Amino acid sequence: MSGATTPGSKTADAVVIGGGIMGASAAHFLAKKGFGRVVLLEKGRLAGVSTGHSAAIIRTYYSNPITLELAKRALHMFENDRDLLGGDCGFRAIGFLLLIGERLRAAGEHILESERRHGLHVERLTVDEVADLAPPLSLDGVSYGILEPRSGYADPTRTTENLVAAARPWGLEPRAGVAATGVHLHGNRVVGVETDEGTIPTNVVVSAAGPWAGRVGSWLGLKYSLRWSRESDLFVERPSDFGALPVVSDPGLRCYLRPYRDDRIIAGLGAPKDIEPVDPDECDPALDPQMRERIERPLFERIPALSRARHLGGYASLYTITDDWHPIVGPEPGLEGYYAFFGGSGHGFKLGPPIGEALADVICGEAPTIDISPFRPGRFIDGEPLASSWGEGNRG
Numbered sequence: 001m002s003g004a005t006t007p008g009s010k011t012a013d014a015v016v017i018g019g020g021i022m023g024a025s026a027a028h029f030l031a032k033k034g035f036g037r038v039v040l041l042e043k044g045r046l047a048g049v050s051t052g053h054s055a056a057i058i059r060t061y062y063s064n065p066i067t068l069e070l071a072k073r074a075l076h077m078f079e080n081d082r083d084l085l086g087g088d089c090g091f092r093a094i095g096f097l098l099l100i101g102e103r104l105r106a107a108g109e110h111i112l113e114s115e116r117r118h119g120l121h122v123e124r125l126t127v128d129e130v131a132d133l134a135p136p137l138s139l140d141g142v143s144y145g146i147l148e149p150r151s152g153y154a155d156p157t158r159t160t161e162n163l164v165a166a167a168r169p170w171g172l173e174p175r176a177g178v179a180a181t182g183v184h185l186h187g188n189r190v191v192g193v194e195t196d197e198g199t200i201p202t203n204v205v206v207s208a209a210g211p212w213a214g215r216v217g218s219w220l221g222l223k224y225s226l227r228w229s230r231e232s233d234l235f236v237e238r239p240s241d242f243g244a245l246p247v248v249s250d251p252g253l254r255c256y257l258r259p260y261r262d263d264r265i266i267a268g269l270g271a272p273k274d275i276e277p278v279d280p281d282e283c284d285p286a287l288d289p290q291m292r293e294r295i296e297r298p299l300f301e302r303i304p305a306l307s308r309a310r311h312l313g314g315y316a317s318l319y320t321i322t323d324d325w326h327p328i329v330g331p332e333p334g335l336e337g338y339y340a341f342f343g344g345s346g347h348g349f350k351l352g353p354p355i356g357e358a359l360a361d362v363i364c365g366e367a368p369t370i371d372i373s374p375f376r377p378g379r380f381i382d383g384e385p386l387a388s389s390w391g392e393g394n395r396g
């Protein structure tokens with residue numbers, strides 16, 4: 001969209017489109033840096049789409065250097081959430097256990113080695129040690145375990161709300177229930193955002209619209225290659241004599257699980273797995289019976305006791321997936337003042353805050369501590385997509 005801004009309307013120093021973890025993080029860190037009035041537009045409610053449905057696992061076993069460094073920074077942020085993320089984000093450092101079978105032995109060794117090279121404390125556990133750590137697990141097909149003792153999970157909605165609330169005194173202005181409907185340009189420069197409540201003049205726009213980032217880009221003639229997957233989680237009652245359990249990722253059986261509140265376990269299908277294609281506008285939020293069965297099969301194989309536990313429902317939500325499963329972040333070449341920040345697929349919750357912090361530096365013309373240029377929108381055209389040890393179609 002190209003046009004003039006509404007005379008007399010209040011100028012924003014930046015407008016962030018989308019109130020999930022990515023938009024909230026960008027807005028938080030921009031405001032914290034003293035950027036000025038930062039308006040955060042959210043067409044529904046904060047964390048109402050992918051973010052609020054995230055399993056919110058905070059772990060560091062990524063295989064390429066940029067994602068590893070960002071995950072390491074994320075862990076530090078969640079460990080220090082009151083100082084660095086605006087409040088208690090419900091982070092529980094119960095440990096993260098990766099079960100490695102024969103097929104993924106080489107990938108597991110690579111992960112161990114690269115985590116250690118990046119200064120992270122990870123432990124290689126024998127099957128007996130895994131059994132001691134997580135007694136409810138049946139360990140058929142497991143060759144060894146990788147334990148990240150500091151990792152765990154957080155509360156995604158609380159994290160998003162904290163980031164927003166804490167930055168209000170610095171100039172963050174959340175506008176929940178207000179949709180962006182266009183971006184105004186003057187020549188190739190951003191000059192405003194059209195909303196369903198009028199125009200906001202601004203020279204900086206961050207598109208953090210998650211599943212709808214392609215639509216926002218299309219207002220400016222940008223074309224992103226994005227796919228969406230319908231991703232489900234279910235809840236089962238946690239038996240009273242269950243004992244302690246870390247977050248468990250099981251790439252052999254392709255599922256993950258973790259404690260949820262005090263009384264239940266949350267579980268979903270894990271990587272590597274197929275995309276469940278969906279139109280973001282048509283995504284049914286209910287857990288369907290077939291998906292329930294597909295999650296229960298590996299879950300009950302790994303923890304037989306849960307097959308006798310009460311099913312407590314579940315839901316479906318969205319992954320937004322780029323061609324290399326890594327987010328698209330940074331200035332859009334040829335469009336002054338327009339920044340991309342979306343495509344978190346299955347790891348965008350933990351990566352949102354550290355990327356938001358780095359993007360705020362970039363917007364302010366500073367070099368971020370972690371160089372996020374490998375995520376630049378033009379990397380596919382440049383022939384420089386990101387890779388990972390888990391191979392094609394994975395999440396990190």
Ligand SMILES: Cc1cc2nc3c(=O)[nH]c(=O)nc-3n(C[C@H](O)[C@H](O)[C@H](O)COP(=O)(O)OP(=O)(O)OC[C@H]3O[C@@H](n4cnc5c(N)ncnc54)[C@H](O)[C@@H]3O)c2cc1C
Nearest residue numbers: 018020022043051054055056057180210344347348349350
């Ligand atoms: C089932 C599931 C489990 C997951 N588990 C994990 C995990 O364990 N760990 C992890 O790190 N990640 C996990 N993820 C991934 C993570 O949740 C996502 O990558 C992340 O939440 C994406 O955040 P976002 O801000 O980009 O998108 P969203 O949270 O979808 O936010 C985008 C927002 O933009 C708003 N919006 C769109 N268009 C407009 C507009 N025109 N105007 C105003 N607002 C607009 C939308 O309403 C939405 O609220 C999981 C995801 C799912 C679905």
